Amino acid sequence: MGNTAREAVLECTYLGPVLSTNSDAVIAVTGAPVEVKVNGEPRQQWSRLLLKAGDQLSFGVIQGGTRYYIAVQGGIDVPEVLGSRSTYSLGAIGGYNGRKLEAGDVVPVGAPLNGGKLPRPDTVPEEFLPVYAKEQEVRIVLGLYDHRLTEEGLGNLLNEEWKVTPVADRMGLRYSGPGVKWKEREQPFGAGSDPSNIVDAGYAVGSIQIPGGTQPIILHRDAVSGGGYAMVGTVISADMDLVARAAPGTATRFAAVSLDDALEARRDLAERRNKAWGALGASR
Template sequence: MTEVFKTIKPGLLTTIQDLGRSGYQQYGITTSGAMDPFSLQVANLLVGNSRNEAALEITLMGPELEIMTDRVIAFTGADLSPEIDGRPVPMWTAFRVKKGMTLTFGRPKTGSRTYLAFSGGINVPEVLGSRSTDMKAEIGGINGRELQKGDRLIGQAFWGRSLPGKSRSLHPSLIPSYESPVVCRVIPGPDDEMFTEKSKATFYNTEYTVNRQSDRMGVHMDGAFLAHTERADILSDAILPGTIQVPGAGKPIMLMADRQTTGGYPRLATVISTDLMYAGQLSAGQRVRFQPVSVTEAQNLREKQEYCLTTIARSV
């Protein structure tokens, strides 16, 4: 094991995440994991890791890190203006860094969460099969908390393929755009009969604005009032990543990686898995629209995304 980074400044919110802690929701343990699973997987593949390796999820204002050993790294997701020794470096590209260099971030340009992966991944203990940080339960990552000044990130032994002479980049056609208004495709229901027809039409034909209350647990939205037909509660039922609940106040909340496992508000729709990469990059003030699709269409889109990731893995 080798020290890869030393934390000089921790940034606004930097945590260790992989694809999450699955199989324990029946015990009230949420999945956590990357808010933008696509970007995490691509970052890992670019540096030669497996798709589910642990990486850093960096929110809006990035950390300052001293590089302690030579590695291959990649930044994906939001463009937070990463720099090495004061020089800008590209997004969605794997490249070599050397011991003694300093990694910093500048002004956020697009999106809200950058994923920093490095060859070999981060060596922290697995908790219930995952290295993801769950700050509410205080498990995973570094003692269940965000990165702090002085933290040292230890790299695992690297068994992946080495980087060729040139840097390795994702094709521009595959890089997602996070510009407003973001369009998230959803499957209606399962409680859409609890909303008036006018409210459902409003939800799918107007824009909502992301509220500052938003965090890793949920994206709170401001916009047109959504009325229920009668009551604004249900018997507590399952919550998925991307589930959109509407409490009595009539404002939708899109539940995300650190969501609770069950909820008691009607569920108007659920963001399809392929579009979590857009939902996970929303930040305060951004506008978002929702587009209904069928289950079949959602499954086809999932297959296409999986084919894309498999192709990237094979090319590496």
Template sequence: MSLHVIKPGMQTTIQDLGRHGWQSLGVSVCGAMDPWAARIANNLLNNHENEAVLEMTVHGPTLGIQEDLFLAIFGANMDVSRNGEELAQGKPVFARRGDIVTFGYAKTGMRTYLAVKGGFSLQKVLHSYSTDLKAKIGGLNGRALKEGDILPSKSEVPSLAPDWGFPYHINSHYINKNCSPIHFIRGRHYHWFKKESLQVFESSFFTIKPDSDRMGYRLSGPALEWEESRELITEATTCGSIQIPPSGQPIILMADRQPTGGYPKIGEVIQSDLPRLSQMRPGQKLYFQEISLQEAYQKTYKQLQTLEKIKIACRMKWQEMS
């Protein structure tokens, strides 16, 4: 069973939840920019959460269905259609051989994820399906999809077709929360910055610049100044690290970040806010708000609890069909 790429879209790649455990050897983690949406797409099909998915950015592909299969879509609204008719997000969808699934431009958000039941039949590199575009490994030959590509799947079509969506009011509403702050905890070098700059950091809006990408979100706004010039030995980075280069303009490291970095880190975006951040577009404004480590744990725990409820509910639905 397979998908045929008729049009590849702006940037469509194979991703999972990342290539973990190799940063010490200089290998980037990569993985889905919005792990929340990727995990939900897989849960809808009762897949393992770390199965490979298609990540589509801004403008999605056109795909030909070569064999009957089940798919699920979640993330930004890209006006998905099947044979010209609207296709719903947030539920398992039965696609027949010969169907054409088309993704348009994202009306809201940046990224949409497509999963197929059973996952895609691809080779892992360093225990991950994720595409590392800079190292040219993982996914499909380490690159974005192009016209004519064939994506084999491991899908097995059950005898009954599901006719249900989410048992909870879980959708892509988090994409539209533009007025909500991006929460952070203090970084290792928070105390390096002038007191005035620390106040400005939390009281000002910053704009996502057009040259932002999967490696990092470059922001423009008031320049943040160090208390004094210091030398920093390069050290490990993580997704959400807020680095301040000599220009004083923040850079938020994202999925394809380099394993190490030499700029001071004023803060770390909390894990539960990263999906929302990943769906923000160039030109959008954001502002930061500090919270405690305990509050960050609580927000992440609540998000994981919700995800676990979704997983259990979807599993039970598929068990009813077997």
């Protein structure tokens, strides 16, 4: 596209839109595998596509994962809010009028960068494509409250299989499985009555809570920033995109790693991303 990382794209969850262009455009569709069609004809995903004014872009059924993305040369031209062009629909801020797109909306597109010069190649190399698997291992750093689980409870969290439920969105993902057990204790003033409750505290992105000991919840990008549930672990930053790609039914195992392991994984991911950007001749 010739864009930088600051240009906005469209995010589509499960079902895609039908879009028409009122001028020539350069686009690419990435993310979860889905059939891309221009004027009803199949086109390649993860490749640059040239659209003429009046062309219609539509999509088939998603074949895995949950979300795919439509990028356009110049980016979606919406103002930055708090340093971002993304939409936070729960707070009705950012993006296109703080909400999801609706039929009849006309989405503004920014001017192409670098005089419209396009980088080479025009297709993302296969080695850089993400994997959309039906099974995942998600790495976590234990704490701050893993000590409040019984030995059996912690064993269930780390040694048993969990599955993503349909209750999953940008705020968080809920997992079904064997459940865990909390140690009984006298709750402090200001905390709820359940052993999974704490006095309100801040949540990191990726925090794992298990209200009532039943279903773990991973807090994702649009989650609340604090509350009264104990955090037994945090998904490492390098695996947060992996979690975001998980569709309902995805079998998941949680693996405890050290903070040093988490930092090394983050460095490895950054290196891989830089290689991908370099292979596409793109700038950050």
